[in-house]
Amino acid sequence: MALMNKVQNIVVLYGWRRNAFLLSSSRSISTFATGCDNRILKSPSLVSLDFPDVWSSSSTNYSEPVMDKLASEHTARIIDGKQVAEEIISKVANEVTRMKKTSGEVPGLGVILVGERKDSIIYVHNKIKACEEAGIKFKLTEFSDNCTDDEVCDAIMQFNVDPSFHGILVQLPLPQHLNEEKILNVVKFDKDVDGFHPMNMGNLAMRGREPLFIPCTPKGCVELLIRYGVEIMGKKAVVIGRSNIVGLPASLLLQRHHATVTVVTALTSNPEEITREADILISGVGVPNMVRGSWVKPGAVVVDVGTYPIEDKSCEQGYRLIGDVCYEEASRVASLITPVPGGVGPMTVAMLLYNTLESAARKYNFVLTS
Amino acid sequence: MALMNKVQNIVVLYGWRRNAFLLSSSRSISTFATGCDNRILKSPSLVSLDFPDVWSSSSTNYSEPVMDKLASEHTARIIDGKQVAEEIISKVANEVTRMKKTSGEVPGLGVILVGERKDSIIYVHNKIKACEEAGIKFKLTEFSDNCTDDEVCDAIMQFNVDPSFHGILVQLPLPQHLNEEKILNVVKFDKDVDGFHPMNMGNLAMRGREPLFIPCTPKGCVELLIRYGVEIMGKKAVVIGRSNIVGLPASLLLQRHHATVTVVTALTSNPEEITREADILISGVGVPNMVRGSWVKPGAVVVDVGTYPIEDKSCEQGYRLIGDVCYEEASRVASLITPVPGGVGPMTVAMLLYNTLESAARKYNFVLTS
Structure with a gap:
């Protein structure tokens, strides 16, 4: 019962209308024996099952660490992502220089930013900075919060056909009124440096397969x-x-x-x-x-x-x-x-640059240092 | 250490050559600190990680149930898959009849069978029988054990372009010498009634997405x-x-x-x-x-x-x-x-028929009973 309460909370909190599914799903099970339900399968569509994950209030309220309980002197070793990322970006930069010398080309990344979300702006800023550091060509296309699906898709399609861009990134999340699936599916599979295309996700999941991008x-x-x-x-x-x-x-x-x-x-x-x-x-x-x-x-x-x-x-x-x-x-x-x-x-950020480099390397048959 | 023994057993048992990966992977980690390894990323390719799952010998030796330990009188309720499947197939048959009346069309399933594996032959036989029962058109294309990738791909492509086939099934496993990935990727995404295309697998994995076939x-x-x-x-x-x-x-x-x-x-x-x-x-x-x-x-x-x-x-x-x-x-x-x-x-088998019916329904805009 605790679970059903949780689900009801989700419905109440988010004004989520999928309770229709919960009702119909349980109805279909209970009416199966009586033969009233004539559907061939009782399984619902998968999208009808989707609802937002809402973590229970006891865990979502921010609370300060309880230090007095921590008698232990032990301290974990810190994984220094900043240092490792810098090292990778510097190696990417070396490869970009080598690519330029060998083929006259550099990797290019097209980025779409929609709206004014502070965090998205910061993330995109960090990506631009890192691209500059690594010598990767960068183009930012910005849209206002109230743009349409078609405008965003058009911008993606321009990056799709432009041979000087090897990666395309749509900064997420998009404003609610836009169709994320439709927009992400426009990104050409072999420029999907974010790895969010279902084809890449499927190949990531399946043994024996290799996605173009992770x-x-x-x-x-x-x-x-x-x-x-x-x-x-x-x-x-x-x-x-x-x-x-x-x-x-x-x-x-x-x-x-x-x-x-x-x-x-x-x-x-x-x-x-x-x-x-x-x-x-x-x-x-x-x-x-x-x-x-x-x-x-x-x-x-x-x-x-x-x-x-x-x-x-x-x-x-x-x-x-x-x-x-x-x-x-x-x-x-x-x-x-x-x-x-x-x-x-x-x-x-470092992996984004690596994926973009790898995409360009694939195109120009440029062999990365290994 | 038990794990490494297990992995070594795998290598020994299967003559598996991927131990090269295990060695190179541990080497890359150990040499990272000395800076001898110049690769940008330490992550290996995913396919290089794949090896067959070999269950430990203690569990794989068939052994009879130990009944004397089972003092309990309790017996689980049996899930009668046979009965449920029959019911679904009979409903699929009704829908096929209705589709034929409405549109003059019936769903069609193309099946590829390679080689002489006994179990595969039985499975395919069961599928044929069920299709006949449900009124689904069925065509079996058979190949000998020593056929080529191209022969199998050609047969798939014929089903791909034939509008009277709405589903294509390649009976697995294929003989070792054939390239399963290459062959399965030829199956048109919207006739992939087995749901093994990476695009369908990706959409199965991703929330907010619906695969064409599960x-x-x-x-x-x-x-x-x-x-x-x-x-x-x-x-x-x-x-x-x-x-x-x-x-x-x-x-x-x-x-x-x-x-x-x-x-x-x-x-x-x-x-x-x-x-x-x-x-x-x-x-x-x-x-x-x-x-x-x-x-x-x-x-x-x-x-x-x-x-x-x-x-x-x-x-x-x-x-x-x-x-x-x-x-x-x-x-x-x-x-x-x-x-x-x-x-x-x-x-x-019942789900295969359902997926084939659904594929045909999608094509003819035929609304299934729901």
């Missing part, structure tokens, strides 16, 4: 694990969250690396019982400090993909970023941990 | 769960095995139904500890009687996708099929269980 954030997480000597094969990995951008591809990628993967969602009861079993814990839900020290297995590796702005007037921008993981608590339990900021964030 | 076996499993009133949302589901045909799509589909899903592989240590937590347990590895009663949580729902022929001269065909699950033991613990045969098998 989504940047999960790819950055696994690259960090490998660089810090974390064995993935045979380990228990838990991914918190199942977004198309982070949770889903992270779980698929860890499976390809032979981890035993569990995906925890907002509907999982007692998620901490599951996360406490994880050798590798990746969280990507955007709920500040949700993952407490007590959620972490001693010695586990914790990768925090969440970023959430918290007002802080002492900071230059007026806010600071915090992650899904209560760092102060978790770092007393884990063996390795990524900080926020300076953990996964910079790696996402 | 792979028949997992779709049949979930249809059974729904019909037997099993709540999936919020439940812990464990899928044993991660094949592209069963394990992977089953885990993705259960996630779309909001289960908390763990995928157990041959590299998972102590799989029984994980399966004992499962409210819903789906096994699809083809290892007879691997899942013992002690692997099952009391009251769990057990779905057995495995089919394995065991010599039995008392049977008409000289063998009988047994599943991954030790039925006698598990049925004393579970609340609901599928038998082998008569559980998931017939549902796979």
